[in-house]
Amino acid sequence: xxxxxxxxxxxxxxxxxxxxxxxxxxxxxxxxxxxxxxxxxxxxxxxxxxxxxxxxxxxxxxxxxxxxxxxxxxxxxxxxxxxxxxxxxxxxxxxxxxxxxxxxxxxxxxxxxxxxxxxxxxxxxxxxxxxxxxxxxxxxxxxxxxxxxxxxxxxxxxxxxxxxxxxxxxxxxxxxxxxxxxxxxxxxxxxxxxxxxxxxxxxxxxxxxxxxxxxx
Amino acid sequence: xxxxxxxxxxxxxxxxxxxxxxxxxxxxxxxxxxxxxxxxxxxxxxxxxxxxxxxxxxxxxxxxxxxxxxxxxxxxxxxxxxxxxxxxxxxxxxxxxxxxxxxxxxxxxxxxxxxxxxxxxxxxxxxxxxxxxxxxxxxxxxxxxxxxxxxxxxxxxxxxxxxxxxxxxxxxxxxxxxxxxxxxxxxxxxxx
Numbered sequence: 308x309x310x311x312x313x314x315x316x317x318x319x320x321x322x323x324x325x326x327x328x329x330x331x332x333x334x335x336x337x338x339x340x341x342x343x344x345x346x347x348x349x350x351x352x353x354x355x356x357x358x359x360x361x362x363x364x365x366x367x368x369x370x371x372x373x374x375x376x377x378x379x380x381x382x383x384x385x386x387x388x389x390x391x392x393x394x395x396x397x398x399x400x401x402x403x404x405x406x407x408x409x410x411x412x413x414x415x416x417x418x419x420x421x422x423x424x425x426x427x428x429x430x431x432x433x434x435x436x437x438x439x440x441x442x443x444x445x446x447x448x449x450x451x452x453x454x455x456x457x458x459x460x461x462x463x464x465x466x467x468x469x470x471x472x473x474x475x476x477x478x479x480x481x482x483x484x485x486x487x488x489x490x491x492x493x494x495x496x497x498x499x500x501x502x503x504x505x506x507x508x509x510x511x512x513x514x515x516x517x518x519x520x521x522x523x
Numbered sequence: 524x525x526x527x528x529x530x531x532x533x534x535x536x537x538x539x540x541x542x543x544x545x546x547x548x549x550x551x552x553x554x555x556x557x558x559x560x561x562x563x564x565x566x567x568x569x570x571x572x573x574x575x576x577x578x579x580x581x582x583x584x585x586x587x588x589x590x591x592x593x594x595x596x597x598x599x600x601x602x603x604x605x606x607x608x609x610x611x612x613x614x615x616x617x618x619x620x621x622x623x624x625x626x627x628x629x630x631x632x633x634x635x636x637x638x639x640x641x642x643x644x645x646x647x648x649x650x651x652x653x654x655x656x657x658x659x660x661x662x663x664x665x666x667x668x669x670x671x672x673x674x675x676x677x678x679x680x681x682x683x684x685x686x687x688x689x690x691x692x693x694x695x696x697x698x699x700x701x702x703x704x705x706x707x708x709x710x711x712x713x714x715x
Contacts, residue, residue, distance in 0.1 A: 316705040320673075325614035326573070329622070350603065351712045354658040356614065357607030359674065365564030366571055369581060373559050376585050377552070380592055431622025 310342050312477035318458075319345065323352035329432035330502030334458040336406035337500055338478040399425060399439065401463060401498060412439070419516060421446045427500070436503040442466075442491040449512035450488040456504040457481045464497030466490070486511075534561055536652055539605035540598075547595035559588055566613045573617060583620050587613045601647035604655040661711030669704035672697070 314322070314335050321327040322335050339345055369375075396403070397414040413426035421443030429435045442448065444464070459479045466473045468487040473479055481487065491497040503509075509517060534542065534557065545554035566587050570580040590612050598608055665673065675686050687697045 316709050317701055320705055323614075324573075325618050348709075351654070351658060351709075353603060353611055354607045354655050355662060355673075355708070356610040357604055357655065358659045358662055360562075360565050360569055360610045360613070361606050363565040363568040363572075366568040366580075368564055368567060368584070372563065372581065372585060373556065376559065376588050379585070379589060431625050433625070 309474075310344070310476040312471070312473055312479050313342065313345055313348075314338060314458075314478050315480055316348075318480060319348055320352045320355070323349055323356055328435065328504060329429045330435035330437040331456070331458045331504050333406060333410070333427075333429055333435070333437060334460050334478065334500055334502045337404040337460045337462075338476070340404055340406055341476045397425065399498075404462070404500075407500075410437075415441065422448070424517075437500070438502075439498060439500055441496055441498045444491055444496050445493045446491040446497075448489045448491070449516065450486065451509045451511035451513035452486040453481055453483055453503075454508045454510065455483065457501060457509070458504070459499050459501045462498045462500060464495040465492035466497050466499065467492065536604050536606075536655065540600050540648065543591075543595050543598045543605055543608075546592060547598065555592060558591060562591070562609050563588055566609065569610075569613055570617060575617065575620075579620070583613075583616055586620070587616050590616060600651060602651065604651055607655060658712060661708055664711060665704065665708060669700065669707060672700045672704045673708060 318327065318331070318335060322332055327335065339349060396410075396412040399412065399415060403410075403412065407427070409430055411426075411428035411430075413428075415423040415425050418424045418440075423441040425439040425441075427435075427437040427439060429437065439462075442464075457480070459473075459481070461473045461475050461477045461479075463475055465475075466489050468489045470485070470487065472492075508514060539558070539561075542551075542554040542558050545551035546558065563584050567580050567584040570583055571577065575583060587609070591609060594612070598605070602608075603611070662670065662673075671690070672686070675689070683697045683701065684694055687694045690697070692700075
């Protein structure tokens with residue numbers, strides 16, 4: 308399916324710089340997996356990073372750093388074997404994107420009629436607000452706004468709101484300018500990966516629904 | 524002698540590729556030393572600017588250089604120039620270190636910089652060199668205030684509110700300037 312919604316320049320620039328927080332970065336990684344256009348855009352922003360690295364004023368180093376590095380090279384193994392997979396992942400009934408293979412995935416939990424969520428944990432980022440959401444075909448989600456930015460990648464099914472229709476591969480960024488009332492497409496259930504940035508909170512009924520259950 | 528302060532000549536992009544290849548194929552220590560002399564002080568400077576304190580910044584710099592040694596054969600000049608590749612390694616090592624400091628033993632960390640080993644044609648390399656040159660031109664043609672915004676929001680993990688304080692301008696202005704600067708940068712990048 309054709310991808311129509313992509314991460315913003317700012318988001319990709321921050322991803323390229325490594326300053327996008329873990330939750331949103333995971334959502335963007337999933338998008339990149341399926342979007343050659345954004346992989347190319349990312350390459351350009353990374354080249355900006357390369358040019359900036361060249362322009363960095365050299366920082367003073369400890370006099371023996373090179374010698375110590377060579378000593379460590381003499382000991383270190385060329386490629387440490389990846390540890391076998393040990394993440395706890397609940398079977399959710401669909402194949403997870405590769406970018407999520409190191410995440411812990413909780414079971415589907417009830418959030419409302421026809422509406423389920425699953426907690427996603429990222430190694431080393433226990434505070435990241437990330438979840439999988441599943442809405443029944445045709446489900447109307449409560450209207451809500453955001454006090455920060457919400458990132459959402461569609462994995463299956465579709466979602467529509469006042470701004471457009473989102474299909475698998477699409478990434479939606481909604482910030483405090485956006486108040487929306489998403490509706491799940493009638494053709495199938497919709498599963499998406501969503502992350503809230505920093506102190507982002509959802510307003511409205513959806514926020515009141517999520518907060519006690521999801522914790523954010 | 525103080526090796527770190529040794530006078531350097533700045534290697535050209537093509538020379539950097541030859542140095543990486545010498546490290547990949549022959550484990551050439553002299554080539555590695557030249558890469559070290561050029562990159563280590565810049566990588567450390569980048570890490571300091573992105574918020575790591577000094578002993579940590581130098582430690583991560585060492586890990587970046589070790590990663591360059593081990594991953595040299597994965598460098599693909601059709602994908603990016605050497606400086607860009609090193610930048611992504613430094614970025615990933617920084618993220619990994621910050622995560623490892625907060626994570627439990629047994630956590631697995633992904634390194635997105637792994638890339639397949641292939642032998643590229645000189646044309647492939649020329650395309651990348653041209654692109655990276657275009658990026659450089661685009662950056663230098665940004666107006667100073669936009670370049671500052673890009674640098675601040677790019678390198679420092681700074682929320683817009685903090686950038687606003689630092690530059691003494693309203694938050695809304697920072698937001699619109701970031702958007703403007705990135706738009707302009709993107710237009711310039713698309714035209715290369």
